[in-house]
Amino acid sequence: MSGDSSMFSDEEQPLAPKPNGQAPAAKRNGAINGQHSDVSMSDDEDDVPLSQVTRLKSEESLPPRNLKRKKPVYAETSSSEEDVPLASSPVKPAAKNGRAKKVVKKEESDAESDSESEPAPKKRRASTSKRKAPAKKKVKEETDDSEEDVKPAKKPNGRKAAAKPVKEESDEEDVKPAKKPPAKSRATKKAKQEEDSEPEAPKPKRRTAKAKEEPTSGTDTKAKAKKGKKKEEEEEEIFKWWEADAEGDGSVRWQTLEHSGVLFPPAYEPLPKNIKMKYNGKAVDLPPESEEVAGFYAAMIETDHAQDATFNKNFFDDWKLVLAKHPPRDGTVITKFELCDFRPMFEYFEAEKAKKKALTTEQKKEAKKARDELESKFTTCLLDGRKEKIGNFRVEPPGLFRGRGEHPKKGSLKKRVRPEDITINIGKDAPVPVPNMPGKWKSVIHDNTVTWLATWTENINQNHKYVFLAAGSSLKGQSDMQKFEKARELKGHIDKIRLDYNADLRSKVMADRQRATAMYFIDKLALRAGNEKGEDEADTVGCCSLRCEHVTLENPNFIIFDFLGKDSIRYYNRVEVELQVFKNIRIFKENKEPEDNLFDRVTTTGLNKHLTNQMKGLTAKVFRTYNASWTFQRLLDAEDLKNASLQEKLNAYNKANRMVAILCNHQRSTPKTHDQSMEKMRYKLRTLKYDRMKLRHVLFAQEPKAKKNKKYSADESDVDDDWIAEHEENLKAKEIEKTEKRFAKDNEKLEADGKKPHKDSVLKDRLEGVEADFKRLAKERGTKKASLKKERPSDKLEEAIDKLEEKIKAFKLQMIDRDEGKEVALSTSKINYLDPRITVAWCNTHDVPIEKLFSKTLLTKFPWARTVDNTWKF
CATH class of the missing domain: 3.90.15.10 (Topoisomerase I; Chain A, domain 3)
Incomplete structure (x- = not known):
């Protein structure tokens, strides 16, 4: 040009x-x-x-x-891929006395990817302004990061340090936690007592002296005392980093770090000898190494992936490499994908799934208990003396790469990660963790300028995987606040x-x-x-x-x-x-x-x-x-x-969220169950109208003048006689089932008390009563007349109708909201791009429970956001 x-x-x-x-x-x-x-x-x-x-x-x-x-x-x-790290530390929330806390800003110009990853361990550099972008490829994850509940704990005494600016991630980032002051003040102690033990609790309740003195009686005393003690212990662990000053040069992220490494998946267990894949109609005796890879594909033959030509080609190419090293023991030479029959393996896997589903509640609890015991030591770490939760401590098992969209490598083999592939990052004086599988770590480093605990390189795209603290940790929270404060700073420029x-x-x-x-x-x-x-x-x-x-x-x-x-x-x-x-x-x-x-x-x-x-850090x-x-x-x-109802407020919030999701192109495929879900909702709406119709007919029988009241003149046009007949049959079947279950339960209780169970005639009488009730409903069908088992005064009937009107109105809004959002992913923008303080302030202003909009995960992720009042604006 x-x-x-x-x-x-x-x-x-x-x-x-x-x-x-x-x-x-x-x-x-x-x-x-x-x-x-x-x-x-x-x-x-x-x-x-x-x-x-x-x-x-x-x-x-x-x-x-x-x-x-x-x-x-x-x-x-x-x-x-997109950005360089943020430069300024976040502006801290105003203190209770109205004075803003001091904030130290620091600039950093490392190039960053659209990910949460940090560069591989490097020597500390004197000037952040001269840093070069790390050569390694970054982890690209926007919404798939592990988000677990974390309760930050107290930090040992020491000099207060500023949050280190790090790479901005689309959803989570790492920032150095501010250290706790050497001595506790009375106000701090009181604040810790008032903080609820669970970070996701919407409004922590204060513990008053009167409540503490109230005696408990009966068997609940010990349980409540134990629960209260546990709650207090958890409260003591909460570290309110957002109330601490952020000072220091931001180069050191932690002083001490101790953890148990990562959890490797279990070793492969060969299939029973009678379960084998077939090639050209003949069973093939595969060694475990080749059989494992064949099983990865067999488990997916009924999915859309197995119908994809690129997926199939990549799988077969990688599997042939495995077969070359570990050929079939019976001498079969596998050369054509079309001649492979993986269905015997698929049917075995499906049968095993069915067995797991058929386990009793007790068996499932035992399995979960064993799993929790195995994982317990990997779920947390000690960071500067505080116990904090780790996010993605599990190493991904081997399998077939699925990718997103038209990825050219979908179907390729993801190899098993071993200790020799992993670099562990711990404190100098911390004991080196022992892998839960044979092998030795690739290396053990002591880099306190980064926040990852372990890293390795996956074989498909050569991306670097990292183990970070959980979403609700102090480091993640500081990073999130910094990201949104940087966006707010842009308003002035x-x-x-x-x-x-x-x-x-x-x-x-x-x-x-x-x-x-x-x-x-x-x-x-x-x-x-x-x-x-x-x-x-x-x-x-x-x-x-x-x-x-x-x-x-x-x-x-x-x-x-x-x-x-x-x-x-x-x-x-x-x-x-x-x-x-x-x-x-x-x-x-x-x-x-x-x-x-x-x-x-x-x-x-x-x-x-x-x-x-x-603008610095822009x-x-x-x-x-x-x-x-x-x-x-x-x-x-x-x-x-x-004057809006709660559902109208929720719809307004979701509409705004949806507009932002569309702006950011956060789309999703329409859920396969959407039509079925909407049909169920339409049926429920008719059910509510049916209940209203019955109450209206009872009211008109008692108060004929009510027919002239426009308030009760609504006609349920979509509730016709055919639908009513079908609905009442469904109600009858459910009532019969409920009656039989109640009868069985009553007999079990009587036998447990050493009494004689009811005779079958009692059940028969109850069922006859149910039959009589539904015969009465059948006679009323089409007559515009109705009656109730127990008479109710007109004012109570009017009150019940009004409540149903509100329910119907709210439910219609829910249906509209769900249908309009079927192709929009609302959670991505809510997690990554919308300042959570906007939601908190809006909920405070409009008296909307925060739990209606934030999941437990988000409440845990954004505890710092809940300190704002209803006057806060982005």
């Missing part, structure tokens, strides 16, 4: 797109400047990212993709950044113009930055790695995006953009092939360096977090919920 000024004249007119580049007319529309009918936006349109609220309901309705793949060429490369990149949209320097256009999309569409991929990786792209084939121009100023994003999720969007952006894309596509890079002068590394110059990922949280806050504030 030439740098001639005439080429970039503001007077240039957009060219019409080529006919073969046009997308079908029936596309959803998006508007950069906030032109959305479904979403309430601010008057300041530039402050609000594009919320793509008109996504198609099904991937099937989108036009087919036929995109070629060519390895991109860049002027510079990055070991990061966003106007200037937008002015700068809007000015550069007309720059005469091609690199600057491309960078500005990419920033426009990252800001307005919340696109991931993206990075180059190798031929052996899934063909997924982000903004910086878009190819010309991924973008189609449509006059006068519409752009159609169609590409595979993270995890091979298709991103399809037709958006209206500023005319200058439209002109730029047309220029960038000139004289290029479809498989050429659209932004051939922009890389993720260069973009992030530019952003860091505009990366493309921070834009994504900012846009998600800012949009979420604005959508929630736009809802008027003064």
